[in-house]
Amino acid sequence: MEGGFETGFLLGHMxxxxxxxxxxxxxxxxxxxxxxxxxIVGLNIFQAAVFMLYISVGKISGATAPIITxxxxxxxxxxxxxxxILTAIVVGIATTALGLALIVRINESxxxxxxxxxxxxxxxxxxxxxxxxxxxx
Amino acid sequence: MxxxxxxxxxxxxxxxxxxMLSAPIIMLFGNRQAAFAIALTASTxxxxxxxxxxxxxxxxxxxxxxxGGWAPPLGIEYRIDAANAFVLIxxxxxxxxxxxxxxxxxxxxxxxxxxxxFYACYMLCFTGLLGVTATGDAFNVFVxxxxxxxxxxxxxxxxxxxxxxxxxxxYDYLILGTIGATFFVIGLGMLYMATGSLNMVxxxxxxxxxxxxxxxxxxxxxxxxxxxxxxxxxxxxxxxxGAYTYAPSAVSAFLAATATKVAIYVVLRFIFSVFGIxxxxxxxTVQYIMMPLAVVAMFAGSLMATFSLNAKTLLAYSSxxxxxxxxxxxxxxxxxxxxxxxxxxxxxxxxxxxxFLAVGAIIYRTGSALVPHMAGLGRQMPWxxxxxxxxxxxxxxxxxxxxFVSKWVLMQAAFEAGMWPIAVFVVLSSVIxxxxxxxxxxxxxxxxxxxxxxxxxxxxxxxxxxxxxxxxSIWFGIDADFTVQASRTAAEALLAGGFGGExxxxxxxxxxP
Amino acid sequence: xxxHHLILRVITRMLTGPILLFGLYVQFHGDYGPGGGFQAGVIxxxxxxxxxxxxxLRDLRRxxxxxxxxxxxxxxxxxxxxxxxxxxxxxxxxxxxxxxxxTPIGGQHLGILLVEAxxxxxxxxxxxxxxxxxxxxxxxxxDEDW
Numbered sequence: 001m002e003g004g005f006e007t008g009f010l011l012g013h014m015x016x017x018x019x020x021x022x023x024x025x026x027x028x029x030x031x032x033x034x035x036x037x038x039x040i041v042g043l044n045i046f047q048a049a050v051f052m053l054y055i056s057v058g059k060i061s062g063a064t065a066p067i068i069t070x071x072x073x074x075x076x077x078x079x080x081x082x083x084x085i086l087t088a089i090v091v092g093i094a095t096t097a098l099g100l101a102l103i104v105r106i107n108e109s110x111x112x113x114x115x116x117x118x119x120x121x122x123x124x125x126x127x128x129x130x131x132x133x134x135x136x137x
Numbered sequence: 138m139x140x141x142x143x144x145x146x147x148x149x150x151x152x153x154x155x156x157m158l159s160a161p162i163i164m165l166f167g168n169r170q171a172a173f174a175i176a177l178t179a180s181t182x183x184x185x186x187x188x189x190x191x192x193x194x195x196x197x198x199x200x201x202x203x204x205g206g207w208a209p210p211l212g213i214e215y216r217i218d219a220a221n222a223f224v225l226i227x228x229x230x231x232x233x234x235x236x237x238x239x240x241x242x243x244x245x246x247x248x249x250x251x252x253x254x255f256y257a258c259y260m261l262c263f264t265g266l267l268g269v270t271a272t273g274d275a276f277n278v279f280v281x282x283x284x285x286x287x288x289x290x291x292x293x294x295x296x297x298x299x300x301x302x303x304x305x306x307x308y309d310y311l312i313l314g315t316i317g318a319t320f321f322v323i324g325l326g327m328l329y330m331a332t333g334s335l336n337m338v339x340x341x342x343x344x345x346x347x348x349x350x351x352x353x354x355x356x357x358x359x360x361x362x363x364x365x366x367x368x369x370x371x372x373x374x375x376x377x378x379g380a381y382t383y384a385p386s387a388v389s390a391f392l393a394a395t396a397t398k399v400a401i402y403v404v405l406r407f408i409f410s411v412f413g414i415x416x417x418x419x420x421x422t423v424q425y426i427m428m429p430l431a432v433v434a435m436f437a438g439s440l441m442a443t444f445s446l447n448a449k450t451l452l453a454y455s456s457x458x459x460x461x462x463x464x465x466x467x468x469x470x471x472x473x474x475x476x477x478x479x480x481x482x483x484x485x486x487x488x489x490x491x492x493f494l495a496v497g498a499i500i501y502r503t504g505s506a507l508v509p510h511m512a513g514l515g516r517q518m519p520w521x522x523x524x525x526x527x528x529x530x531x532x533x534x535x536x537x538x539x540x541f542v543s544k545w546v547l548m549q550a551a552f553e554a555g556m557w558p559i560a561v562f563v564v565l566s567s568v569i570x571x572x573x574x575x576x577x578x579x580x581x582x583x584x585x586x587x588x589x590x591x592x593x594x595x596x597x598x599x600x601x602x603x604x605x606x607x608x609x610s611i612w613f614g615i616d617a618d619f620t621v622q623a624s625r626t627a628a629e630a631l632l633a634g635g636f637g638g639e640x641x642x643x644x645x646x647x648x649x650p
Numbered sequence: 651x652x653x654h655h656l657i658l659r660v661i662t663r664m665l666t667g668p669i670l671l672f673g674l675y676v677q678f679h680g681d682y683g684p685g686g687g688f689q690a691g692v693i694x695x696x697x698x699x700x701x702x703x704x705x706x707l708r709d710l711r712r713x714x715x716x717x718x719x720x721x722x723x724x725x726x727x728x729x730x731x732x733x734x735x736x737x738x739x740x741x742x743x744x745x746x747x748x749x750x751x752x753t754p755i756g757g758q759h760l761g762i763l764l765v766e767a768x769x770x771x772x773x774x775x776x777x778x779x780x781x782x783x784x785x786x787x788x789x790x791x792x793d794e795d796w
Contacts, residue, residue: 023323030312039312047319054326067683081329084276086688088322090773091283095315097780098290102308104787105294109301118305125302126446133446133509136587143738150744158731161724167717206746645743 015056022049034115036106040099047092054081054088145189146645149202149215152186152225153271155179157264163257169249172256173240179260180233183267187225194222197626199637201273203648209273210339212648216273218637220627223479224270224402227486231394231606232263235490238602239387241595242497246385247295255295259391262288266399273636275325275335275411278403279318282367285399286314289392293384306379313376317366324359327352328411341411341635349416357419360407361427368400370427370464371434374457378441381453382506386497389449393456394490398482401463405478409631414470428468432562434461439569443576447506448496451573452489455532458566459485465559466547474550475628477543480620484531484539484613491606492528495521498599502592508576513586518594522581524607529574531610534567538614546621654704662704669697677770681759687766691773699781707785719779726772733764 010017026049029042058081066076107113110121144151159179163172194200194217202215217225239259247255265285269278290311296303329335331352332343344353362373369377377397381389412419438458445451463485466478498521499514500506515522531538544563551559594600613620630637677690702710733745740749747761748754 027316030316036308043312043315046316050319050322050326053323057326057330065684080335081326084335087276087280090688091280091287091318094283094287095311098287099308099311101783102290102294102304102311104784105297106304106308109297109304122302122305129446129507132505133507136507136509136512147738147744150738154731154734154744158728158735161727161731164724165721165728167720202743204744206743206748646741646746648743 015053019049019053019056022052025049036103036113036115036118037100039115040096040103043099044092044096047088047095051085051088051092054085057081144186147202148186148190149200149217149271149644150204152183152190152229153215153264153267155182155186156260156267160257160260160264163253163260167253169252172253173236176256176260177233177236180229180236180263183263184226184229184233187222187229187267190217191219191222191226191623193642194219195623195626197630199630199641200644201637201641202644203646206646206648208648208650210334210336211650213277214273214336214338214648215271216338216636216641217271218627219623219630220405220479221270221402223483223623223627224399225267227398227483228263228266228270228395231391231486231490232259234602234605235387235391235394235494238390238494238497238599239385241599242387242501243385245501246299248298251295255292258288258291258295259388261285262292262391262396266395269399270402273337275328275337275340279322279325282321282400282403283318285396286318286367289380289396290314292388292392293380295388296383296385299385300383302379303383306376306383310376310380313366313373317363317373320359320363320366322363324356324361324363327356327359331356337406337411338636338638341413342638344411345413345635349418353412354418357407357412358422361404361422364400364404364407368397368404369457369460371430371437371457371461374434374438377457378450378453381456381493382447382449386449386493386500389453390490390493390497393452393493394486397456397460398486401460401467401478401482405467405475405631406636408467409475410634410636413634420470423468423470427464431461431464431468432559434458434464435562435566436569439566439573442573443569445573446508448499448508448511448577449493449506451508451577452492452496455570455573456485456489458570459489459532461566462543462547462563465563466543466550469550469554469556469559471550471554472625472628472632473546473553475631476621476624477547477550479624479627480546480617481543483620483624484543484610487539487606487610487613488528488531491524491603491610492532494599494603494606495524495528498595498603501595501599503590508580511577511580512584513581514592515582517586517590517592520594520600521603524603525581526578527607527611529577531614533570533574536614537611539610539620541614542617542621546624658704662700666697666701669700670694673697677766678763680766681762687769687771688773690766691770692777694770695774695777695781698778702781702785707782711782711786714778716779716782719775719782722775723772723779726768726770726775729768729771730765731768733761733768737761 023046026042026046030039030046033039033042058078060075060077063075063077066079103113110118112118156179159175163175166172190200197219200217203209204213204215243252243255262285265281265288268281272278272281290307293310294304294307328340332340334340334343366373381393408414408423414420435458438454438461442451442454445454463478463481466474466481496506499511502518503510531540534540534544547563548560551557673690673694676685676693677687680686698710737746737749738744742749748757750757750760
């Protein structure tokens, strides 16, 4: 089909479209939200999108799970992306846990988990530093 | 087989494995004194092993180690050539020097119940950095990168006892670092789709045979942007000043000297060894996007440093500008430029390590990192102040310091590439460096100490590491043969591409195909 | 302390055993089918976490105190790396399982079993450590204050 709108192109790359949408959703949340907790949620969506990209790549049509069945004609899905993503998921869990732990600590010492309020506190602290420095002069 | 032979045979693995094992052992013992001893032993071992490997590959040549007895490209391989042996030396030597200092400094800055965990995290971070450098497997890079990054976030957050801003700095670093790492994984995924392999040598071979296509190009972009976030390339540097300012002093010194260097090494490895610079797209990205950003970084970083109130922030911004120099050398894409980048990797690690340690020593005594609070310390802490002067001179690039050597090679490279404006930029930005270094010197020596403050010099265990690095930055400024020669071998290894190709000396046993 | 619904408590008591059993199955069946240390560690930890949520965190903490958890985290990693060290001592490369037993196939079986056990222990302990770290904090809001 020349020049026209190709449904095959759209549907054939379905996993990539979904990946892009999901990834950008997550990325947008990380960038646009001021709440630290929501940022972590966005980060998780962002990472999940990547996991799905990898896993969808390992799929082979008509193939079964990669467990030896004894049938020499059996076609297996590619297990390697799954293994890689297993590692990446573990890394993701560690990141999430650490991020949440930091949020708990931030909440304890700042009393808020809104980014702009934290920045406000930090700026006040900076002004205090300036005043202290002025005293030293 | 004697024990020495066995250790020699497994050197590439043991370099990474010994620090990795030390972390759980520290946790098992759960004793502060034992933790320090174990960490120092592991770090020293790993330094000696990497020194041995550098001597093996210094004349060119590649070492390969097949993990699990499976030969690459199927199995994971550790692959050492001149370039990464050089980076291994940087990381392990800095870690070994910083640890004795950390013992005192941490006792002051971190709550006592966290000390054991501090050493465990430090060793994990160290392991991650070594692993990223040693491995020849692309996905392994990601795994080790995250090991080091995750422990880095914890280390930065440990500064919270001093200043709660450490927490928000660690959080920002976590978000940006994870985005960077995830970008890197996306790039790897695309590379895997395009080539069906994760072994760097094999990927390079497949890419060289086939035509370049959009998948490969976007993989390149994702990997470069992801790593640029990790090494704080100019517009992506937002996490760096906060993280370095509020982390405990020993951590700042260790990170400033190693973490960004390793990330730069990864970019080098991918640009030169995996993708190769033969393709138009890769060349253009490097020359027309990264080079201008490097120049901007040189100026912006220095300017921000000039106006910083906190001495650690000042050093952090100066790091951003120094990263600009390294990147500039690399983006010239010729052998001398790459040499300049590698030399500066090493020299800047020494210089910035010494400076952060020295400022940490001042914080240890006076409890403040603000520049105006350092008035008159030149008399009260003469040794520490003198080391700041040496470090500062090296940052500027004064003759007979390490910084001079790097800038000299960088200028040579710029003229070789026929880009004389670059050389002018280097000189101009050095002038700004003079300004911010002078600010420190002026406060230390020319202003009178406030009345009623009497501080003494820091103890020997802290002074020796500071001076080891300060003297090293003079030594490598006068006798530049070793660094320049090693960097040149490294640069040539990188420019040859393909990570040494098929021929490599296999250590340990040969893996099953 | 025990204010959860009766049905919840009965079901939890019924489920805890099978969850732990399933965790062990996934752990040791990892050789031949889907499974392995990561999944098993999480499933095994879930059994304990469920108990902690529905019954009492305090009892759970008495059963498995924090210090044991911390040692277990380290122990799992050591078991993993130790397997690799043993194969090095037997003259092969790091994590090459072949020399661990009489035959290469036996060695591979034994090696992966040990390595997965290490992974399982660490993941289990880390999951519990994360749960303790968050659930063990004094709540800033009381349940009744909502």
